[in-house]
Amino acid sequence: MKISIIGTGYVGTVSAACFAELGHDVICVDIDESKIEQINAGIPPIYEEGLSELLKKHAGKSLSATSDYELAVKNADVSFICVGAPSDAEGNIDLGIVKAASARLGESLRRRKDYHVIVVKSTVVPETTEKVVLPIIVQHSGKRPGEFGIAMNPEFLREGKAVYDFMHPDKIVVGSLDKKSGDIVASLYSGLNCEVTRTNPRTAEMIKYANNAFLATKISFANEVGNICKLLGIDTYEVMAAVGKDFRIGAHFLNSGAGFGGSCFPKDVKALIGKAKEIGYEPVLLKSVIEINEKQPARMVKLLKNKLGNLKGKKIAVLGLAFKNDTDDIRESRSILVIKELLDSGARVSAYDPMANENMKKLFSSIEYYISAADALRGADACLIITEWDEFRSLDEEFDVMNNKLIIDGRHMLAPRKGIEYAGLCW
Ligand SMILES: NC(=O)c1ccc[n+]([C@@H]2O[C@H](COP(=O)([O-])OP(=O)(O)OC[C@H]3O[C@@H](n4cnc5c(N)ncnc54)[C@H](O)[C@@H]3O)[C@@H](O)[C@H]2O)c1
16 A cells, blocks of 8 residues: 655654555655655664664665655555654643644645545544544645545554564554544554554544553552662562562563653653643542652662762763663653753763764763763763663673762662672662
8 A cells, every 4th residue: 555654753764664564655754854865865864673674675665755745645545644742841742743744734635536544643642633633634635524534543662672563563553433544544554463453533542641651650650669668678679570470460661760751651641641631630640650750860869969979070970861772762861850960960971872872962062972881981980870771781890990989770780799889779
């Protein structure tokens, strides 16, 4: 089938490359010309394992990119909206980009004679597809629902494992108002070994939020238990290893540490809180999930101050800037809050991340960036580990170059080492 993908960020680029791999013809649309050039040259605009190979294989053949909506819609049976839906200043969802993309899609649809399905893949709060996107398409296309299809197809991929997750999903959810458009969207995934859950758009939207809110809740729960364990001198990892054996709970997402970041969990939980309040419900649990998460990075710096005293002029090595391992994405990374707190306390920060140095430079231009952990650790008075990069597990002699061998491990990565003062965040 012929597909257009609107927005070539993490979700759009991965979806485009994977749909091409599934045998579809894909045309990407973005307002960022540099991304268009990169995709057409077979170069991923973001880092994701396996993405480079897929783009090299399909770019210039079944995969291309353009800034021309009309060209894309003319050459597609289905268009996916994959643009961002960030938080506004209050944490509520900001649908400005989704609305702009919907308007452009509607205009392009005006000149199409045959059936075309518009699919919302961006994470949007319940009712958005029906009450926001659909009316904009109707207004700008001059067509009635039924003359075109509308569906909601949330994305569940994990950054860092996005290509694998797209090709090996544990669920595919398609919400549509009519059977025809739902059938078309479901058929795009027929090459994957996964049942398609069919529902209406608002339920599909809610499934995505419930999914992310539950995972975020698990993390904040583990952090709260971890904080209590630390005060009691109990190893929370031992506790959670046993708790996770309960089949009703499961072992994943029970690791306590510096908290969750990224472009999804914080924003999505806040958006759900905003939507709940809008309809007159006070989401007590979800508010606590965010509150616990916001406090974890500050707990790391507090622990550091307890050990070192005044941080003024002290050199603190921050290992890990990306919000998680295997990505260059720093959005809502816990390292941002930690670095800010360190700088506010007068510390000097030397930072290292295997992939995210360049992205972090755009936020903090004045801190020192290094190309290896050893370089960042040289002369440091303490080291904070924030991101769970595999290469940090094997650090050993690298700590010898520190001025004061103190490690505060925000991810429970290192085994205590002789000659090094080691402190866990929650253990
Ligand atoms: N990143 C993830 O892991 C993930 C996972 C599941 C769902 N989602 C959801 O998917 C959506 C996209 O997320 P992302 O991380 O890929 O975002 P992103 O910010 O990485 O990418 C969005 C892209 O849209 C482009 N864009 C902006 N305005 C546009 C317009 N009017 N027309 C065309 N393109 C435009 C931007 O230039 C950018 O390339 C969000 O709603 C997000 O919550 C993200």
